[in-house]
Amino acid sequence: MKRIVALLLLAAPFASFAQGSDPNLGIIPAPVSVTKGRGEFKFSPETMVLVDSPDSKPMKFFAEYLKKTDLATGVTDMSRLDKKPKSLKNTVVLSMNFKGELPPEGYELKITDDHVELRGHGAGMFYGMQTLIQLIHKTSPGSATIPCATIKDHPRFPYRGMHLDVSRHFFDVAFVKKYIDVMAMYKLNNFHWHLTDDQGWRIEIKKYPKLTEVGSMRAQTKVGRAAGPTAVPGAYDNTPHGGFYTQEQIREVVEYASSKFINVIPEIEMPSHSLAALAAYPEWSCDPTKTYKVGETWGSYDDVFCPTEETFKALFEILREVIDMFPGKYIHIGGDECNKVAWKKSEFCRQLIIDQKLKNEEGLQSYFIGRIEKYLNSQGVQMIGWDEILEGGLAPNATVMSWRGEKGGIAAAQLSHDVIMTPGSGGMYFDHVQSKSPQEPLSIGGFAPLEKTYNYDPIPSVLNDQQAKRILGVQANVWTEYIATPSKVEYMLLPRMLALSEVGWTPKNNKDYQEFAQQRIPGHLSNLEKIGYNYRVPVPIGAADTMISVKAAKYTITLAPSVAGAKIYYTIDESEPSENDMVYTTPLEYTVPSEGTVRFKCIQVTPAGKKSNVSTIMIQN
Numbered sequence: 001m002k003r004i005v006a007l008l009l010l011a012a013p014f015a016s017f018a019q020g021s022d023p024n025l026g027i028i029p030a031p032v033s034v035t036k037g038r039g040e041f042k043f044s045p046e047t048m049v050l051v052d053s054p055d056s057k058p059m060k061f062f063a064e065y066l067k068k069t070d071l072a073t074g075v076t077d078m079s080r081l082d083k084k085p086k087s088l089k090n091t092v093v094l095s096m097n098f099k100g101e102l103p104p105e106g107y108e109l110k111i112t113d114d115h116v117e118l119r120g121h122g123a124g125m126f127y128g129m130q131t132l133i134q135l136i137h138k139t140s141p142g143s144a145t146i147p148c149a150t151i152k153d154h155p156r157f158p159y160r161g162m163h164l165d166v167s168r169h170f171f172d173v174a175f176v177k178k179y180i181d182v183m184a185m186y187k188l189n190n191f192h193w194h195l196t197d198d199q200g201w202r203i204e205i206k207k208y209p210k211l212t213e214v215g216s217m218r219a220q221t222k223v224g225r226a227a228g229p230t231a232v233p234g235a236y237d238n239t240p241h242g243g244f245y246t247q248e249q250i251r252e253v254v255e256y257a258s259s260k261f262i263n264v265i266p267e268i269e270m271p272s273h274s275l276a277a278l279a280a281y282p283e284w285s286c287d288p289t290k291t292y293k294v295g296e297t298w299g300s301y302d303d304v305f306c307p308t309e310e311t312f313k314a315l316f317e318i319l320r321e322v323i324d325m326f327p328g329k330y331i332h333i334g335g336d337e338c339n340k341v342a343w344k345k346s347e348f349c350r351q352l353i354i355d356q357k358l359k360n361e362e363g364l365q366s367y368f369i370g371r372i373e374k375y376l377n378s379q380g381v382q383m384i385g386w387d388e389i390l391e392g393g394l395a396p397n398a399t400v401m402s403w404r405g406e407k408g409g410i411a412a413a414q415l416s417h418d419v420i421m422t423p424g425s426g427g428m429y430f431d432h433v434q435s436k437s438p439q440e441p442l443s444i445g446g447f448a449p450l451e452k453t454y455n456y457d458p459i460p461s462v463l464n465d466q467q468a469k470r471i472l473g474v475q476a477n478v479w480t481e482y483i484a485t486p487s488k489v490e491y492m493l494l495p496r497m498l499a500l501s502e503v504g505w506t507p508k509n510n511k512d513y514q515e516f517a518q519q520r521i522p523g524h525l526s527n528l529e530k531i532g533y534n535y536r537v538p539v540p541i542g543a544a545d546t547m548i549s550v551k552a553a554k555y556t557i558t559l560a561p562s563v564a565g566a567k568i569y570y571t572i573d574e575s576e577p578s579e580n581d582m583v584y585t586t587p588l589e590y591t592v593p594s595e596g597t598v599r600f601k602c603i604q605v606t607p608a609g610k611k612s613n614v615s616t617i618m619i620q621n
């Protein structure tokens with residue numbers, strides 16, 4: 001390496017990323033409107049939290065929250081006060097019983113140095129509390145401050161969802177609740193629980209016990225990835241994998257989610273992705289003489305449910321039990337990736353196509369889904385399916401989840417069907433890799449960096465206003481072929497789920513990626529770390545996910561932590577940086593001799609010791 005001169009610049013460190021100037025006061029998702037005030041409210045041991053509906057879900061939640069902090073002694077029921085307080089000084093007033101309308105799920109929060117007032121009904125009150133909690137800055141034991149502001153807020157979309165595949169890898173109830181907790185913190189309101197697939201059936205069905213006795217366990221798993229840029233040789237792990245939820249556990253999760261205003265949508269896959277069910281009940285396949293075993297490799301399989309009366313009877317009975325466990329208005333029936341190989345081979349299917357005057361196997365898919373929808377509707381339930389349910393004609397009342405880009409969602413909205421947008425191409429597949437760094441863990445492929453997720457707009461510009469109203473909202477999916485542990489689920493989920501929350505909640509005009517990533521994300525990641533979530537540590541602000549390459553004789557490197565409290569370490573001698581290297585504290589100016597190169601390599605290490613990937617800034621003269 002040639003002579004390199006680094007100057008320490010005198011500018012205040014991190015000044016350009018000061019969080020005090022944040023127009024959104026650090027709140028994620030950014031609210032509809034924030035009017036900053038002067039000063040702050042001081043939460044002290046004398047502060048009284050007054051509520052008007054102590055038995056409601058939000059008030060019980062807030063009482064629990066207070067118990068976990070050392071703030072206030074609890075909530076006080078306003079109606080039990082001997083007399084109305086003369087002044088609201090030093091109180092936090094949470095009211096659900098008030099005159100006047102707010103938009104659905106909306107709230108109003110007013111913080112002055114005298115008192116705090118939050119108004120909202122049901123979910124609106126709950127979301128106002130989430131905002132309030134984000135604004136509480138602990139100062140000393142028993143005390144905190146809240147910045148003065150007036151916030152008016154409500155979501156852009158009624159449907160804000162997160163999906164979790166528990167079939168490819170099973171995750172226990174405790175983890176599912178932790179997943180629900182972080183969804184609620186960010187005002188997401190639908191948990192799509194992918195409960196059945198080729199590689200495992202995860203929900204107890206009393207009428208068909210073999211679904212879990214046989215279908216919930218696979219003998220082994222082919223690990224590694226055979227193709228693509230992250231290829232590693234595939235081999236079987238010789239380890240059985242499985243698990244399922246009892247009906248009691250399912251009900252427990254549903255109730256838990258409901259206490260946080262999250263609706264749970266179960267997905268029972270059909271006609272494809274049903275190998276685990278066929279392993280248990282081969283009579284539901286088109287060739288019952290074959291032996292089926294629970295899937296041990298990823299991808300989709302040729303063997304699918306056969307549309308016989310016996311299969312429909314069983315599926316209706318299964319769905320009836322499912323409906324009894326999930327009180328929400330939706331059941332997801334999958335419908336994706338049915339390759340029709342088994343149907344094409346089947347004499348029964350050939351005859352059914354003729355009898356039902358269908359065109360072909362695509363018509364048979366439409367017939368299959370149509371019968372399922374008719375049954376669900378007769379039980380008072382709405383059906384959701386992946387966008388393949390458009391094949392051969394859409395069932396009359398179906399809601400479409402558009403995953404293969406937006407095409408299916410656009411077509412469905414134009415046909416006046418409800419749509420939930422979740423395109424892989426829009427950064428909504430959280431199993432996709434978060435950066436092109438070779439240090440990213442093994443994943444299924446695809447590319448969904450934080451910024452791509454953040455910038456997704458669920459309303460395609462080709463839709464007119466009437467059609468756009470059919471877009472109920474947005475969802476991101478966590479498929480778990482290459483995600484075997486809770487810690488890796490969290491790594492893939494966070495911080496992208498925070499971007500999703502803003503896609504679903506924040507008015508389009510209030511969105512600003514730079515402000516989100518630089519001013520708000522650092523505080524949130526630091527908090528998520530403190531409360532025990534794993535997450536992907538971004539590279540420092542000012543660095544790039546892999547490399548920035550510049551041509552210059554002089555260049556100033558200005559960085560800031562993207563996790564509050566994290567430290568940045570760097571090298572310029574081509575070695576991989578570690579905690580033993582130089583600590584970045586202030587902008588560094590490099591003078592690069594003619595024909596010279598500086599390779600500045602940095603990592604960020606969080607207070608808990610989590611590390612970012614290595615990022616390189618290469619300056620060539």
Ligand code: ACM
Nearest residue numbers: 336337386403479
């Ligand atoms: C899907 O990703 N197959 C819906």
